[in-house]
Amino acid sequence: MAKIKVCEYKEVPEGDMKKFMPKGIPIAIYKLSGQVYATSDMCNYDGSFLDENHKMHNYMVECTIHNEQWDIRTGEVVLPPATEKLKTYKAEIVGEDIYVDLV
Numbered sequence: 001m002a003k004i005k006v007c008e009y010k011e012v013p014e015g016d017m018k019k020f021m022p023k024g025i026p027i028a029i030y031k032l033s034g035q036v037y038a039t040s041d042m043c044n045y046d047g048s049f050l051d052e053n054h055k056m057h058n059y060m061v062e063c064t065i066h067n068e069q070w071d072i073r074t075g076e077v078v079l080p081p082a083t084e085k086l087k088t089y090k091a092e093i094v095g096e097d098i099y100v101d102l103v
């Protein structure tokens with residue numbers, strides 16, 4: 001798939017994330033220090049949605065159900081019990097909007 005517009009930049013709160021469903025895919029868009037990042041919105045440990053159960057720790061997102069954490073920049077596991085990387089997507093700001101490459 002190609003790069004598509006997911007939302008407007010102003011829709012995502014600074015220091016947190018928001019879920020969007022481009023092409024029916026649950027994507028979490030994060031805004032930290034004005035930069036944007038994108039990951040799957042689905043916890044790969046037990047399948048819950050991160051936007052409904054999360055805490056941010058700077059660049060780490062925690063799924064608050066079992067407290068695992070990933071680095072949203074790379075998807076790497078920071079805190080178990082997760083063992084799998086969180087799917088990340090390339091996100092960029094274009095004018096007033098945020099685009100994500102859904103590859």
Ligand code: FES
Nearest residue numbers: 043046063065066
């Ligand atoms: S469901 Fe996400 S850590 Fe358990």
